Amino acid sequence: DTAVSQTPKYLVTQMGNDKSIKCEQNLGHDTMYWYKQDSKKFLKIMFSYNNKELIINETVPNRFSPKSPDKAHLNLHINSLELGDSAVYFCASSQGQGHRETQYFGPGTRLLVL
């Protein structure tokens, strides 16, 4: 069984469009995250959610909005897509928000904005 899943795995879209990436975890974890991996493979935290509450928000454009309908899901909505949004987006989850908790990653979603 997949622990952390993301859909879609690939997303190709035009500049200016709005898109969503879905994430689900079946580990019973309390905290979920979104990371962005750029073309140079650098990974950076974007958001984390704990008990459906946003607890951190890195300096990302407000075109990006995480939405969590329940503890097992954290979706990423992106409005007015730009060329620079092209990247691989990873969802992750952990049991708690503490630093002792190991984060488990989803397979990633490769977004290409044309």
Added chain:
Amino acid sequence: AQTVTQSQPEMSVQEAETVTLSCTYDTSESDYYLFWYKQPPSRQMILVIRQEAYKQQNATENRFSVNFQKAAKSFSLKISDSQLGDAAMYFCAYRAPYSGGGADGLTFGKGTHLIIQP
């Protein structure tokens, strides 16, 4: 802000040999966790090993072990008996206790691309 540095963009090793990947980090915290993640061409991020800063004993997981030097803020990964399946990007990551000041989650290094020569 915490930073993680991986000074080796690429490393190459013969199959069955041993290779060490280096990682240094900068922090003013005393309690934190360190991780090594592996990212094969499939793109999946796979946890390799983790180390608690308060533990002096180095973590080991089968062929993978770390050399954790807290005073030097160094956290290297040793892979023994390298196998073709070890070929991947390896990322060192750091996490401190959440302080509510903003940055949370894992702080990653830029990665080391490990090549296994048959």
